[in-house]
Amino acid sequence: MTSSTNLPLIDMSGVREGDQASVRRAGDAIRKACSETGFFYIINHGVPQAVIDKAMSAAAEFFAYPTEIKRQVAVNKRHRGWHALGGATMYEATKPDHKEFFSIGLELTEDDPCVIAGEALRGPNQWPPFMPSLRDALTEYYAEIGKAGADLLRAVAVGLGIEESFFTDKYTKPLQRTQMVYYPPQPPQAEADQFGVAPHTDYGCITLLYQDNSGGLQVRELGSNRWIEATPIPGSLVVNVGDLLAHWSNDRFRSTLHRVINSSGHERYSIATFYDPTYSAIVDPCDLGIDPAQSLYSPVAAGDYILKRIDDSMAYRKKM
Numbered sequence: 001m002t003s004s005t006n007l008p009l010i011d012m013s014g015v016r017e018g019d020q021a022s023v024r025r026a027g028d029a030i031r032k033a034c035s036e037t038g039f040f041y042i043i044n045h046g047v048p049q050a051v052i053d054k055a056m057s058a059a060a061e062f063f064a065y066p067t068e069i070k071r072q073v074a075v076n077k078r079h080r081g082w083h084a085l086g087g088a089t090m091y092e093a094t095k096p097d098h099k100e101f102f103s104i105g106l107e108l109t110e111d112d113p114c115v116i117a118g119e120a121l122r123g124p125n126q127w128p129p130f131m132p133s134l135r136d137a138l139t140e141y142y143a144e145i146g147k148a149g150a151d152l153l154r155a156v157a158v159g160l161g162i163e164e165s166f167f168t169d170k171y172t173k174p175l176q177r178t179q180m181v182y183y184p185p186q187p188p189q190a191e192a193d194q195f196g197v198a199p200h201t202d203y204g205c206i207t208l209l210y211q212d213n214s215g216g217l218q219v220r221e222l223g224s225n226r227w228i229e230a231t232p233i234p235g236s237l238v239v240n241v242g243d244l245l246a247h248w249s250n251d252r253f254r255s256t257l258h259r260v261i262n263s264s265g266h267e268r269y270s271i272a273t274f275y276d277p278t279y280s281a282i283v284d285p286c287d288l289g290i291d292p293a294q295s296l297y298s299p300v301a302a303g304d305y306i307l308k309r310i311d312d313s314m315a316y317r318k319k320m
């Protein structure tokens with residue numbers, strides 16, 4: 001089955017329950033999608049629509065606060081909190097992205113061993129005192145989208161021809177980052193190099209995106225180099241492979257360029273989740289059965305790789 005945009009639509013039903021035929025079917029479809037476009041939609045992903053709706057309403061409410069108020073939860077070194085307009089610049093972009101975002105990660109207390117050891121990006125989230133309901137809405141979403149991420153990776157593993165549980169022990173303390181993103185409308189006369197998000201590939205393993213019905217997400221088709229719209233499909237999530245999974249798979253799975261231009265004339269909201277491994281998980285193509293002589297990438301700790309990519313694109317990290 002293909003969607004109106006030609007990006008594949010993959011049905012995840014039965015995967016959470018561990019139904020082997022379903023995992024195999026999803027795994028085969030994912031292998032095809034990830035070796036061709038690196039982008040696909042999933043349906044029957046198990047994230048309750050009520051949880052999504054609550055998080056999306058919370059996003060609209062949060063970003064509507066004045067800048068001076070939102071500044072109370074300005075992003076900290078752990079990449080938790082609010083990023084003002086202009087705070088992120090993709091690696092080859094000439095202008096910063098025209099977006100705001102609010103980012104959370106795995107909720108760890110200050111006495112957690114990873115936090116005490118000074119592991120980067122770890123610690124408690126920064127919740128806004130002016131909007132107590134955000135915590136509840138996003139915590140619930142974070143947990144549910146994490147389950148969908150774990151389901152996907154079981155199917156990804158089967159698609160890659162490795163043990164279904166391969167990723168499980170690499171995700172005991174995931175570097176899952178979930179961010180609500182707000183794109184102000186872009187005027188039609190905006191310059192051609194102004195994007196909501198400039199062309200980029202994602203840094204980590206796998207991204208799960210919920211987008212509202214505005215449209216504006218575009219994916220660069222491999223081969224033709226055309227930009228194609230990832231048109232919103234109600235109830236679906238858009239999934240894409242990030243650079244770390246591309247490396248892990250020795251480029252059998254493709255990490256594809258994408259960008260956002262919000263020309264809808266109104267606000268656009270999305271919630272992106274970067275479902276990434278435990279900091280110390282080693283990403284090595286040889287662990288997926290690649291012959292060392294054929295491996296394109298040296299082993300790297302997942303966290304070190306992701307941290308470097310965040311350091312490179314976020315202006316706030318250069319000031320701290």
Ligand SMILES: O=C(O)CCC(=O)C(=O)O
Nearest residue numbers: 181197211217260270272
């Ligand atoms: O908001 C979107 O549709 C995509 C966002 C995105 O690509 C990202 O944050 O990496």
Ligand SMILES: [Fe+2]
Nearest residue numbers: 200201202258
């Ligand atoms: Fe992205």
